[in-house]
Amino acid sequence: MKLPEGLLAKIVKEPASLHGNLSKLCAASRPAAAAAAPVARQIATSDSRPFHDVVGDVLCPSGVRGIDHLRDPRLNKGLAFTLEERQTLGIHGLQPARFKTQEEQLELCKIAVSRYTEPLNKYLYLVDLQDRNERLFYRFLAENIEHLMPIVYTPTVGLACQRFGLIYRRPRGLFISYNDRGYVFDVIKNWPESDVRAICVTDGERILGLGDLGANGMGICVGKLALYTALAGIKPHRCLPILLDVGTNNIDLLEDPLYVGLRQKRVVGKEYDDFLDEFMEAIVKRYGQNTLIQFEDFGNHNAFRFLDRYRNSYCTFNDDIQGTAAVAMGGIYASTRVTGKSITDYTFLFAGAGEAAVGIADLVVKAMVAEGVPKDEARQKIWMIDIDGLLTTTRKEGSLSDHQKNYAKDVEPMKNLQEIVEKVKPNVLIGASAAAGIFTPEILRIMATNNERPVVFALSNPTHKAECTADQAYKNTDGRVVFSSGSPFPPVEMNGKTFYPGQGNNAYIFPGIALGVITTGTHHISDDMFLIAARELANFVDQSDLDRGSLYPPLNAVREVSMRIAEGVTKCAYDKGLASTYPEPSDKRKWLQDQLYKFNYESSMPVTWPWPRMPYVKTRPLEPTILFSDSK
Numbered sequence: 001m002k003l004p005e006g007l008l009a010k011i012v013k014e015p016a017s018l019h020g021n022l023s024k025l026c027a028a029s030r031p032a033a034a035a036a037a038p039v040a041r042q043i044a045t046s047d048s049r050p051f052h053d054v055v056g057d058v059l060c061p062s063g064v065r066g067i068d069h070l071r072d073p074r075l076n077k078g079l080a081f082t083l084e085e086r087q088t089l090g091i092h093g094l095q096p097a098r099f100k101t102q103e104e105q106l107e108l109c110k111i112a113v114s115r116y117t118e119p120l121n122k123y124l125y126l127v128d129l130q131d132r133n134e135r136l137f138y139r140f141l142a143e144n145i146e147h148l149m150p151i152v153y154t155p156t157v158g159l160a161c162q163r164f165g166l167i168y169r170r171p172r173g174l175f176i177s178y179n180d181r182g183y184v185f186d187v188i189k190n191w192p193e194s195d196v197r198a199i200c201v202t203d204g205e206r207i208l209g210l211g212d213l214g215a216n217g218m219g220i221c222v223g224k225l226a227l228y229t230a231l232a233g234i235k236p237h238r239c240l241p242i243l244l245d246v247g248t249n250n251i252d253l254l255e256d257p258l259y260v261g262l263r264q265k266r267v268v269g270k271e272y273d274d275f276l277d278e279f280m281e282a283i284v285k286r287y288g289q290n291t292l293i294q295f296e297d298f299g300n301h302n303a304f305r306f307l308d309r310y311r312n313s314y315c316t317f318n319d320d321i322q323g324t325a326a327v328a329m330g331g332i333y334a335s336t337r338v339t340g341k342s343i344t345d346y347t348f349l350f351a352g353a354g355e356a357a358v359g360i361a362d363l364v365v366k367a368m369v370a371e372g373v374p375k376d377e378a379r380q381k382i383w384m385i386d387i388d389g390l391l392t393t394t395r396k397e398g399s400l401s402d403h404q405k406n407y408a409k410d411v412e413p414m415k416n417l418q419e420i421v422e423k424v425k426p427n428v429l430i431g432a433s434a435a436a437g438i439f440t441p442e443i444l445r446i447m448a449t450n451n452e453r454p455v456v457f458a459l460s461n462p463t464h465k466a467e468c469t470a471d472q473a474y475k476n477t478d479g480r481v482v483f484s485s486g487s488p489f490p491p492v493e494m495n496g497k498t499f500y501p502g503q504g505n506n507a508y509i510f511p512g513i514a515l516g517v518i519t520t521g522t523h524h525i526s527d528d529m530f531l532i533a534a535r536e537l538a539n540f541v542d543q544s545d546l547d548r549g550s551l552y553p554p555l556n557a558v559r560e561v562s563m564r565i566a567e568g569v570t571k572c573a574y575d576k577g578l579a580s581t582y583p584e585p586s587d588k589r590k591w592l593q594d595q596l597y598k599f600n601y602e603s604s605m606p607v608t609w610p611w612p613r614m615p616y617v618k619t620r621p622l623e624p625t626i627l628f629s630d631s632k
């Protein structure tokens with residue numbers, strides 16, 4: 001079988017077009033795909049990506065037979081297979097006679113999900129849908145983000161992690177345990193996809209604000225990557241969730257008969273670090289230097305260490321430090337339009353001094369420096385407390401990390417948050433402590449006394465870990481608070497007005513960052529990219545959002561926000577020489593859009609290009625009778 005004129009030449013000239021073209025080839029003809037395979041293999045090898053016959057979305061419908069079309073979630077369309085497809089693919093009769101459009105299927109999904117009252121059951125329905133019919137799942141999620149994000153993501157995903165041993169059905173992602181040390185690459189080789197571009201990895205030590213959940217933390221990586229596709233259109237086969245199982249210090253889990261992870265205390269010290277190093281190297285060996293590695297929900301101490309250690313030699317970022325920082329910074333920028341102040345006028349108080357708090361503080365400093373404030377002066381405007389009280393220079397040697405020391409103040413130690421609020425008089429109070437309820441009514445009232453429009457963020461996740469509820473925030477500040485939270489809260493009614501608090505969750509940020517980074521083949525992710533993301537997000541907030549009490553656009557606008565962030569990141573990547581995909585596209589938006597996942601079904605029919613008659617079609621043709629158009 002000969003390749004169509006010019007196509008082979010095009011593939012060789014433009015390796016980036018390989019997948020798209022292979023896809024067409026596969027759809028057209030199995031033999032033709034086979035003819036292209038050596039070329040593909042050659043190109044794939046040069047890219048250090050192993051080649052498989054069936055790659056990602058380059059599935060050859062004609063290479064899969066009969067019922068396997070219904071069993072492969074990437075191929076399955078359920079009742080949306082047309083008559084011609086059913087007959088051609090050998091699945092006619094394996095399903096009821098009814099034909100449905102994808103829109104009709106979406107209606108069914110809505111009915112099905114709404115029949116469950118328990119969020120965890122809704123979650124399980126969606127997991128099942130993802131395992132059954134991938135395109136339908138992602139379209140359902142992408143078009144109903146406001147309703148479904150709280151299920152596949154925080155807060156329900158937290159519960160799913162806590163119950164992981166109970167609800168675990170099928171593998172999704174890689175589990176690499178400490179027992180695999182020395183063979184991590186071999187484990188990664190078992191992953192069936194050869195075109196992975198983005199990884200979300202956790203060791204489960206600090207899942208949301210729920211603490212150490214060990215191997216159960218896998219649910220978080222799965223949820224984050226579902227948003228990569230639903231919110232930024234990154235193709236699912238390019239995303240790989242990974243759980244590094246180094247044990248857990250959670251006694252309840254170690255004693256839980258349903259726990260699925262290693263039954264041992266966490267590996268620490270040099271052994272742990274060596275394991276991480278081996279993991280990073282193995283990823284690069286299999287998937288290439290520019291593979292994006294998102295660190296998620298690691299313990300505080302490790303999160304900062306690994307970011308510092310890997311940020312200049314790998315394509316990596318830490319979502320809890322940098323992603324959360326960018327979404328909070330976006331909210332802070334937007335808040336200035338309500339308070340009438342500039343960010344350089346603000347005094348900040350952080351409850352919590354971990355990944356999120358320090359990450360946000362560092363980005364605030366960067367933003368102030370960009371507005372001409374000297375770094376030291378910017379740091380002086382930021383106060384922070386941890387479990388032992390205010391961060392002060394008098395703290396015992398070794399009790400603060402270098403990152404935290406930047407915010408330690410030369411004042412008497414203080415422990416009580418209310419007294420600290422009274423003394424510091426912050427304009428912006430940010431909770432990233434996982435200490436539920438620490439923003440007491442008194443503290444909120446003091447914020448309202450000291451500020452015409454107090455800014456209060458209760459960012460801890462999931463919902464029951466928030467520092468205060470939206471209701472408490474509005475009710476204790478005469479409705480003057482400028483509020484947002486990490487997990488969703490219902491609207492609050494007060495004095496005849498309804499407030500719809502925004503969700504300051506990193507989901508506004510990481511999908512767009514990832515899209516920009518992997519499309520440009522960025523080597524290293526700079527902090528500038530997160531500041532760009534924060535500005536793009538804030539610029540997207542319009543007056544109507546602010547009027548309804550939100551510093552963020554509605555969740556159903558996140559896809560557009562992600563696209564704008566990706567455009568900003570793309571521009572930055574080329575401007576700063578970080579990109580490796582050349583030539584630089586002139587119309588960046590269109591270029592990004594061309595590479596997005598398609599949520600709608602594509603035809604599973606062979607195209608009309610020379611195609612042999614299929615001997616296995618035995619069913620009597622119904623109307624319409626044309627099974628194949630003979631292109632003679």
Ligand SMILES: O=C([O-])CC(=O)C(=O)O
Nearest residue numbers: 154208209320461505506
């Ligand atoms: O997952 C979320 O909802 C936000 C996040 O990164 C965290 O809380 O660790």
Ligand SMILES: [Mg+2]
Nearest residue numbers: 208296297320
């Ligand atoms: Mg996180």
